[in-house]
Amino acid sequence: MVQVLDMPVGASRDWLERLVFHGIVFNMSWEDPEMDRQAFRLTPDDTVISISSAGCNPLNFLCQSPKRLITVDGNPAQNAIVELKLAALAALDHATFFDIFAARRPAVVLKVYRGQLRPLLSQRAREFWDKNLWMAARGLYNFGRMGLFCRILRRFLTLLGLQPRELDGFFELRSLAEQADWYHHYLAPRLWGPWARRFVMFKPLLYLSGVHPEQYRLVDGRHDMYEYVKERVEYALTKVPAYDNYFLSQAATGCFRGNRVPPYLLEENFETLRRNLGRVQVVNGWLGPFLDTQPAQSINKFNLLDIFDWMTPPMFEATLKSVLRAAAPGATLIYRSGSYGLDPPASIAAHVERHDELAQRLFARDRSATYGSFYVLTIKSHPNGRE
Numbered sequence: 001m002v003q004v005l006d007m008p009v010g011a012s013r014d015w016l017e018r019l020v021f022h023g024i025v026f027n028m029s030w031e032d033p034e035m036d037r038q039a040f041r042l043t044p045d046d047t048v049i050s051i052s053s054a055g056c057n058p059l060n061f062l063c064q065s066p067k068r069l070i071t072v073d074g075n076p077a078q079n080a081i082v083e084l085k086l087a088a089l090a091a092l093d094h095a096t097f098f099d100i101f102a103a104r105r106p107a108v109v110l111k112v113y114r115g116q117l118r119p120l121l122s123q124r125a126r127e128f129w130d131k132n133l134w135m136a137a138r139g140l141y142n143f144g145r146m147g148l149f150c151r152i153l154r155r156f157l158t159l160l161g162l163q164p165r166e167l168d169g170f171f172e173l174r175s176l177a178e179q180a181d182w183y184h185h186y187l188a189p190r191l192w193g194p195w196a197r198r199f200v201m202f203k204p205l206l207y208l209s210g211v212h213p214e215q216y217r218l219v220d221g222r223h224d225m226y227e228y229v230k231e232r233v234e235y236a237l238t239k240v241p242a243y244d245n246y247f248l249s250q251a252a253t254g255c256f257r258g259n260r261v262p263p264y265l266l267e268e269n270f271e272t273l274r275r276n277l278g279r280v281q282v283v284n285g286w287l288g289p290f291l292d293t294q295p296a297q298s299i300n301k302f303n304l305l306d307i308f309d310w311m312t313p314p315m316f317e318a319t320l321k322s323v324l325r326a327a328a329p330g331a332t333l334i335y336r337s338g339s340y341g342l343d344p345p346a347s348i349a350a351h352v353e354r355h356d357e358l359a360q361r362l363f364a365r366d367r368s369a370t371y372g373s374f375y376v377l378t379i380k381s382h383p384n385g386r387e
């Protein structure tokens with residue numbers, strides 16, 4: 001059984017965060033794992049820590065056989081998804097695993113839950129899935145806050161006259177020239193306009209899509225949110241190959257296409273994942289306090305998504321100080337931001353080396369259309385002067 005650690009519940013967060021960000025919010029990790037793979041270049045000696053979200057990217061790392069994988073999330077419902085995926089890897093064959101988590105025939109989870117999956121879950125995850133298994137049985141990607149947002153988005157696209165078969169056809173295009181032609185002649189004239197601006201600027205909808213209130217303040221405070229979303233969507237649809245873009249395919253059409261799925265769902269990775277299950281630790285808790293319990297200089301790779309967009313500047317700095325203490329010499333840290341720029345604070349910048357050329361090269365191929373910037377940093381020194 002996978003190790004699961006429940007950290008003491010820290011200070012409660014503000015009411016809006018508690019209202020929006022409880023239960024399943026992210027039914028899929030919206031960070032492009034190909035960027036992470038090339039930024040990290042994992043080795044079998046590496047200890048990796050990753051924010052869980054829906055567990056897709058922690059499992060994508062596990063496909064690369066690190067020595068140890070720590071997956072941490074402040075929202076236990078997110079880790080309940082991680083635990084269900086890990087239990088399915090341990091107990092099921094690939095076809096059934098794929099049926100459930102690629103939502104090809106998800107209802108099979110009802111047949112295997114009690115006898116094969118539930119015994120492998122922590123008490124907390126059992127309590128969650130005993131009440132919420134219907135979400136997995138009806139296809140996880142339709143549920144959770146993000147699932148509801150994507151269903152509303154697909155309904156909105158239809159109301160704007162965008163036909164589902166046209167959207168399906170887009171994900172079969174094999175050249176950027178065809179994508180740009182389709183975008184400028186078919187999608188853009190129908191999509192962008194006063195209704196799209198009302199849709200994007202309606203805060204509750206963006207909260208539903210996983211944009212944290214602090215993040216909304218950060219992005220809208222610096223860039224008009226509508227123009228930001230328009231720029232990001234246009235970039236992803238005209239400058240990044242669509243054929244294997246499973247992020248936008250899931251959001252705009254509600255399904256993956258054949259084997260165009262996250263790496264952890266591929267049959268070729270199944271036995272490796274199963275072999276590596278003993279290397280995983282699931283942590284219910286916030287990153288900073290957890291890192292402060294870890295031995296100094298013990299972690300090699302940090303995948304922190306856009307958690308810093310959820311933080312005030314003092315929390316941003318404090319969390320990075322915890323990262324520096326727990327980081328092994330030469331450790332790599334990657335993070336994203338909804339804004340076009342979220343540099344590490346000066347007190348941290350002195351201890352890290354930035355790899356902006358690499359970060360920009362990887363970011364240019366980001367399929368998720370979610371972020372405004374991406375950072376690849378290596379730790380070159382520690383505040384306490386130890387190299």
Ligand SMILES: C[S@@+](CC[C@H](N)C(=O)[O-])C[C@H]1O[C@@H](n2cnc3c(N)ncnc32)[C@H](O)[C@@H]1O
Nearest residue numbers: 026029030053073074075078210286287306307
């Ligand atoms: C940062 S969020 C956003 C993910 C991304 N924007 C997306 O669309 O998929 C991803 C996860 O981070 C978790 N999270 C945020 N701040 C955290 C922290 N300081 N420590 C641990 N988990 C955190 C949230 O609970 C959430 O499940």
